[in-house]
Structures are given as C-alpha cells and as structure tokens.
Amino acid sequence: MLKYIFGFFLLIGLAIAGWLYTLYDEIKDDVYKVVNYAPKQSTQFFDKNGILIANTFVGENREYVKYDDIPAKIIEGLVAIEDTQYFEHIGINPDAISRAIIKDIKARAFVEGASTLTQQLIKMLVLSREKKLIRKVKEALLAIRLETILTKEEILERYLNHVYFGHGYYGIRTAARGYFNKDLYELSLKEMAILVGLPRAPSFYAPTKNLKISLARANQVITRLNTLGWINKDQYENAIKEVPKIHKQTLTKNKAPYIIDYVLKTLKDDIPDIKSGGYKIKLTIDLEAQEIARKALRLSHEEAVKRDLNFRNRSKNPDDDSYIKTLNGAVVSIESSTGKILALVGGIDYKKSMFNRAVQSKRQPGSAIKPFLFQTALNEGLNPASQLVDISRTYNYRVDGVNKKWQPKNYGGNFKGVVNLRESLVSSRNLATINLVTDTGVDIMYKGLESYGFKDLPADLSITLGSMSVTLLELSEYYSVFANNGTQVKPYIIEQITNKAGETITFEPQTKEVNTPEQTYLITSILKDVVNRGTARRAKVSGIELAGKTGTTNKNVDAWFCGYSPSIQTIVWFGNDNNTPMRKTETGGKIAAPVFSYFNKNYLESHPEIPRTFIKPAKVYSSKINGKVEYYTETSPLPEIEIEIPPENPDEEVIEF
Missing domain, CATH: 1.10.3810.10 (Biosynthetic peptidoglycan transglycosylase-like)
Incomplete structure (x- = not known):
C-alpha cells in the first residue's frame, strides 16, 4: 500500500515539476525586461550656474x-x-x-x-x-x-x-x-x-x-x-x-516656462525623446538675470496700466480699456561677446498667455532701425559731425498706376533745417534720417541692412522708419554688431547636452565680422548720448556707461528699446498682441527704456565685477569742432565744409517706388 501511495505522490511531484519546467521555459526570457531595464527618465534643464530650471517628462x-x-x-x-x-x-x-x-x-x-x-x-x-x-x-x-x-x-x-x-x-x-x-x-x-x-x-x-x-x-x-x-x-x-519639512511643489519645478518651451521646440526634431530621455541640458540662462528681467517687464507694464487708467478716469469713456487690455511685452538679454542668452521673457504672464513674443512675434522696429542706417552712412565716409538736412519733403510715387504722396514728419512735427549726424540720431529725427538715406543712396542702404541680416525689406523709403518685420531674437542678433565692437554674434541658449550614457555635446558661439571696432565705436559714442541726453534718458543707470536706441512705430503700435552695456545687450519690446495702437504716451523711451534701466541697475548690484566703461579703439581719434569734442577715424574723417539748406520744393522731388 505504501508503495502505491509513494508512487502516486511521485507521479504528482513529477507532474508538478514538469509543469513548472514547462512554465519556466515559457517565461524565462521575460526576465530580460528587468535585466535590460531602460526606464523613462526626466530631462533636466540647468542654468549657467548649475541651478535647476525645470524637469520635463x-x-x-x-x-x-x-x-x-x-x-x-x-x-x-x-x-x-x-x-x-x-x-x-x-x-x-x-x-x-x-x-x-x-x-x-x-x-x-x-x-x-x-x-x-x-x-x-x-x-x-x-x-x-x-x-x-x-x-x-x-x-x-x-x-x-x-x-x-x-x-x-x-x-x-x-x-x-x-x-x-x-x-x-x-x-x-x-x-x-x-x-x-x-x-x-x-x-x-x-x-x-x-x-x-x-x-x-x-x-x-x-x-x-x-x-x-x-x-x-x-x-x-x-x-x-x-x-x-x-x-x-x-x-x-x-x-x-524629528518632523521634517515637507515641500509640495509642481513636478516640473519650471522656473522659466518661456525658456523651456523655446528650448524644447528647438530640440524636438533632432532629439525626439527630449522630454523623457534623461538628458542633462545646461543652458546659457542666468536665473538671477531672468528673474530681474521678468520683474522689470512686469513693473513697466503695471505703470502703463496705471497711466491708461488715469487717462480713462479723465475721459468720457472710463470703462474703455481697449487701448491696454492686450498690452504685452518681451525681453531678451545676451552676453555681447558670445551671444549667450542670459534672460528671455516672452510675455508678462505665462499663465495667461504661453505665446512667446521674444521668438514667435514679428514686429516693426521703427526708429530702432536708425543705428544701422547711420552706421552704413559712416562706413561710406560720413562723420558724426557731418551735417544733414532736416526739412520736410514730399515724395511722389505710384502704386498700380495710381499717384500717391508720402509726407513723413519728425516726432512733434518740427524740423531744424540743418542738424549734424550725431544730434540727428540722438534726437531720432525722421526727416534728417530720410534725407540721409536718399543722399547716401537707397541701394547702399539696402546692402547695408542686408549685411546685418535683415530680410524681406520693403522696396520703398519706409525702411528708413523701420517698416520691416523682425522678431526680438533676430533684432538681438543684428544689434550685437554694435554691442560687440563690429562682430555679430548669433544668440544661443543651449550650452551643453549630456545623454544618459554620459556623452556630451557642447555648443560654441557663432560670429561674423561686419564692421571694424573703430567704425562701430563711432555709433556707440552716439548711442551713449541717446541714453545720457536723448530719447532714452529713462534708460540711464548711475555708475555704468550705457548705449542704445528707442524705437516707436507709426501710431505707437510698437515700442522698443535696444541697448547695451560694455558686456551685456538687452532688447525690450512692448505692444498690443492684436497690433492695435497703444496710447500716444507709450513710446520706446516711456515704456521700454525703464525696463532696460531696471535690469541693468539690479544686475549690476549683484555683479559689481562687470565692465563699466566702453573701451575706445586706438585708431579712433578726437578733435574739437564748433567747440565740441568729436570722434573720427580714417574712414570717417571730420567734415571740412558745411552744407547749404536746399529749398523745399515738393514738386521737384519725384521718387518712383
């Protein structure tokens, strides 16, 4: 009997063993899901100092x-x-x-x-x-x-x-x-x-x-x-x-959403798994500068809202907020010598609008275009002391066989007759600029603008007043010629990418020589005056030399300030998202320049080591003319004679566009 019982249990045991072996044989390779473990990993973004900006997953x-x-x-x-x-x-x-x-x-x-x-x-x-x-x-x-x-x-x-x-x-x-x-x-x-x-x-x-x-x-x-x-x-x-302190925070910990959106969009085609591939991405961003720029933009926006409210309280339509309800702005700040983006703010409030105005919105630069035109004229032999005609002219042209007239004006409607090149740019005089362009040659000015990178230029004299469209980031690249002593740098935001295997790709500055340091310094000297006593006085900061240009387009649709210190360039823009005019009070000097001032003042306080003065190249000379010190170079010598004011005769000047 025991023999049969033992045999029975032996058969049962063999059956179980056989079943286990068959089952094991079926599933044994499943273990390699663990062996070859490759989980989704968050990608992390860090600023230039190694501070975490955000996680994506x-x-x-x-x-x-x-x-x-x-x-x-x-x-x-x-x-x-x-x-x-x-x-x-x-x-x-x-x-x-x-x-x-x-x-x-x-x-x-x-x-x-x-x-x-x-x-x-x-x-x-x-x-x-x-x-x-x-x-x-x-x-x-x-x-x-x-x-x-x-x-x-x-x-x-x-x-x-x-x-x-x-x-x-x-x-x-x-x-x-x-x-x-x-x-x-x-x-x-x-x-x-x-x-x-x-x-x-x-x-x-x-x-x-x-x-x-x-x-x-x-x-x-x-x-x-x-x-x-x-x-x-x-x-x-x-x-x-012990009772530890517990933090309840968002998973992404995103401190700069406009930046992260821009970086992800930049990398998505080359790195499809960028969000979940476990990459460590070091950006050029300085989170401290980013926060200063964000706050500066918000404060200027708040002041504009107050101005609008005060205006409406004195008007017959106090509830009409159409002039201000879509007002927004953007800032891009770069390291002038490399193009590394230190701060990029794409709007007043990311939670209300994720649209990145710094990289996605194309707007007209207005008078912010003038330094490029004046630099071209200087490169053609003019000097900051050269005299320009500042009178009203009427330009006749035809569109589809229809005769039209263009009668540009200075801001405020006045004109001086004759004004030197320096004072013309310091005061942002439209008429003198237009006459400068026509006298220098429209073709020459076109080639000059194209050399800086401007594209799709309109085929008429409106280029003089900045009628082309650019993004804030593009204008940052173009302006870097002035901020970087004649060498243009391409703004970039990604410094280093490291994958899960520890392999690293490093990005380097991209540069292009456009002007000589000597010729560029002439413009910088003028743009310093724009800040010190011209249209950008609200951009001034005590203890550091700053240069820049305001820009306000027709009917105050766009307001700009494009400026730089000896080491950092900052471009500021304000406007309504729907392209309607702002109030006439909202000019580049009024709404944009204070952002630049706040940024430089506060960044300087925490970075006292940054350069304070512009360095004059050895081959830039100075002399007195009409009792004032003026700079000159071999390419732009001091003028020898004064020009006469031509009579205004609208009927004699016909320009076909």
Missing part, C-alpha cells in the same frame, strides 16, 4: 540614480522594513512563503503576501498585480532566475529607481528632491525612513497628503532598524522626534 517623472550614489541607510531601511533576509535568499524566502500560506489557508483567501524585493521588482516590470496562484508561481520562478543574472546591488538599483513614491515621483532621487528639496546624501535618517516606507502604499503614505500617517510609517522603519541593531539608541531617539 512623459508619463513618469524620474531622475535615475546609480547604486553607489544611494546612501547605505536607505538600503538598510528598505531591507529592514520590506525584506530582512534580502541579502541571504535566492530570490524567494521559503520561511515567509510558509507563513503566508498558513495564513491564507486559514482565511481562505490571499490575505498576506510573501514577496521579496526581487519578486516585487518582477511584479512591477513583468507581471500583473493580480492575486492569482499562477502569477505568484511565475513571480517566484523569474525571481530565482533574475538572481542568477543580476547582483543584489543591481536589483536594488532597479527597484529604487522604478518604484512609485507618490505625488507623481518615480524613483527615490526624484522623491527626495520633490518632498525635501534635497539630494539623497543630504537626507536625515527620518527623511530616508519616510521614503523607504512609501512603496507599500504611496498614495496613502505620501507626506503631502497624510503627514501624520507618513511619520507613523517612518517610525516603524526606524523602530525596525533599532530592533535589528542597525542604528544606535541616539540615532533612534533623534529620528523618532
């Missing part, structure tokens, strides 16, 4: 960490509370399985699990969470196989990087930065205990939701460590008492 916000960078106490805490025999077992714990089976039989249900950390990792990455016997068997078989391929440390590395810690945080480093604003090595024992206690029920134990419960769970971890003798009495008592 798709689905799972995860910052990967190597096992060697995980503090030992985190490993001990996890093992103590989840799988004390982890470093001794082969992937499964027979004693724990036996205890769980007995409890499950008594309850006639799956009431207790016996999963090791290895099994939990298998369950997360390979199998479902469904409580069925077949799933538990597969889990055990794969866990045993996994431990023959990976080391215990490699398994723990995968576990701690994959597991969910609540509040949208995947992986222990992400959770540490999210909950405590710390890296792993900065955590206290209590903070570590909070983290390792979370995987059991992350949504329930998350400290941002249930702090008391989270602390109680952490105390269980600490007590277990003490029971095992893995911490001493003092460590235990101090940790039990």
